[in-house]
Amino acid sequence: MQIYAKLFVHCIKKIARLCSYQSKKTLSYGLYAVFMKPLITPEQADALLAAKGQAMQKTILMPFNKALNAVLAETVFSDRAYPPYSRATMDGIAFKQSDRQMGDTFLPLKHTQAAGQARTSLQAGTCTRIYTGAVLPEGADVVLRQEDVRFETQNGASYAYFSVPTESGQNIHPQGSDLAAGQVVLEAGTVLRAKELAVLATFGYADVLVYKKPKVLVFSLGDELVHPSQKNILSHQIRLSNAYSVGNLLKEWGLEADIHEVGIADNLEAAQTFFMQASINYDLLISTGGVSVGDTDHVLAACKYLNATPLFHGISQRPGKPLLFAATPKVCIFGLPGNPVSAYVCTLRYVLPFLRHCANQASNPPDLISLGSKVYFKPELTYFLPVKVARKVVEPLPTNTSGDLFSLTKAYGVVELPSHLSTFEAGSSWPVWKFSPD
16 A cells, blocks of 8 residues: 555656646645545644634724623722712602601602712701602612502691602612622633623723624636526526625624635636735635646645645535645634535634634533434545434435535524434434534
8 A cells, every 4th residue: 555655656657747837726725635635533623723723813992882791801890889979779768767757757858869979968857859760968868659549738848758668778779799809700711792892981991802703705706607696597507605604604603704706716816816816805705616636626735825724624424524624823714615505614614613722612512302303425525414403303304515605594503413323313412513503
């Protein structure tokens, strides 16, 4: 076997020397990457992507109201106690418990205290009309809800009459009872949802330090691709869809991506030019198509043109075996296969986790779900099988090769079946990567 391998390498090198420069690059990079280097496992790809994603992490100061779904890169402290003052939790009257009589009580109504007004002082033996959220008047220690009070006017003076039992502290939210000044309210690493943004606003964090989300561009290569609006389509053409499926899958999971809506021509110069220009403005380039070893597959050569080092090119899986990942110090590149199912599965399984690493987001692990029926898959490859959910188990969904985009519309996700087995019994549980977050 070793002799045959050496002979194969020698033949490839000789063919490359005889070919044009363009073909030489395609052969030397494409064939070498796919055939000379061993395929890595999905687990090895995970480790490489995690390490590179963490190395790509950057922080940025941004307005808090623009930071939804970002990951906090600093610890947030309370700048004052919360609530900052004792406040009423009901509309009603405020008074001092020691001023009321046993049983029926009749107190003069002297002031009104509303939210947003400076604190007033309570006169001994009187009460104050108070509203929810208002500062508790100085000297008051009870708020009685207005449903338990009868308001009366006698000789031009206002009074409050009540008879229900009361106690000190009733219907009052005491100052500092939630948080003391200087207390940690949000830890670094927290994902900023709507409630966390409210906390930032409460404690004056108009700008907040977060992990920067990579700027992503998704595009497709292929002379056959035309814009979806094209009506008079020729028999050899297809409407561009992969870039939309990949880009919108990222958006569906709360990430951001720009979609290039024109196919890139299948020639080396066009690919190199586009990759070079895109790398100026984006942190991650995601291409579909042109990643295999044909004469019109130029993604690897374009990566080399950018001096991007391939971390891997080929994973022992189906679908998505030719997947490429390359990187420079400033930009990373995913070369996804052109088959729609392959591109979609690779985005779900590898691109999404990588982007989470870049933004320091927690991983979103797959669910363990049982197979509803027996599955047989002979090749020694990790198998990503589209499935549907039925009666709390997953059932294989028939597909017509990795080009069958339409079957995905019926799928819940893909089950990941390991390469060391060929038979997967009904009732056995395996990781299922769902297509949608909800």
